Amino acid sequence: MQQFDNNEHPHRRYNPLTGEWVLVSPHRSKRPWQGQKEAASNTALPAYDPECYLCAGNIRSNGVRNDEYTDIFVFNNDFPSLLTDEVSTQENSSSxxxxxxxxxxxxxxxxxxxxxxxxxxxxxxxxVKVVETWKEQYTELGSKDFINHVQIFENKGSVMGCSNPHPHGQIWAQSSLPTLVEKTQANLLDYYEKNGKSLLADYLAEELTKKERIVVENEHFAVVVPFWATWPYETMIISKRHFGAITEMTAEETLAFAEILKRITVKYDNLFETSFPYSSGIHQKPTDGKPHHEWHFHMHFYPPLLRSASVKKFMVGYEMMAEAQRDISPEKSAEILRNLPEIHYKQKTI
Structure with a gap:
């Protein structure tokens, strides 16, 4: 019988945050690819685009003119998925x-x-100003009596459905806990009640000891390819100190978080020397007024690129009908990311 090798043999890994499993098939990364390729664009963008609806001073599609902002600009989404209106409905008569x-x-x-x-x-x-704005918005939105969850996220790149390359992110604040957050909530709480400690604090302590999946770290945060990662170069930023929300960061932690954001995203761009697409989002405690000692601040990055700037990971077939699956071991992707330089590839010739 062969000896198991996590970089060669198929296996399943458990995600304690969601209670789900992922199938890892590292041998499949050797297969030739003749499928879909995305257009890899390194087109130089102007510092200001008169046609961009997010640039300072430009008019958006609803006729509102943007502020002549010089750093951060926040506005209500012109095409929101959620509305503030309170409506009545009949009770459900069927489960x-x-x-x-x-x-x-x-x-x-x-x-x-x-x-x-x-x-x-x-x-x-x-x-740092971006992080401070996230703090302000989490506080402002979370203080409203009908808001119980504040989701801060960014979709980067057209392959992730981003319709405008201008650097921006979104916040969706809502009255219910979204499905994935609710699953995470349940598992974090279960672990905390059984062990009296944060699940992610214990998890990160082991990762920092093993060093197999750590990509970068500083005094206050670590970037790890999760043991249960689904996307090829998925990472998670975890705070080394146990706190539940971005508003609980000290000034030193805020600076360290900004630094770690830059370090991991530079590595992403350097991987295939392209503006690396991803969806990223912060997971933190709900804003329902409860203490939520079980929550531990973390941020996910889900990048789709698999082999090059033009080949992405598809979530189809087995992934849609059975469970998540990946073709490269988390240990291997962590090693690749870890060994990348932290000077952006565009600055190599400067």
């Missing part, structure tokens, strides 16, 4: 046809007036 109205607020955050910048190309001082 098979459950429906309930959902209230919420959608906001857009422009990270910079520069149309041609992305997070890995921004100065750390500018990223």
């Amino acid at each position: 098979l046809f459950q429906l309930k109205p959902e209230r919420g607020i959608n906001k857009v955050i422009c990270f910079s007036p520069r149309h041609d910048l992305t997070i890995p190309e921004m100065e750390i001082s500018a990223l």
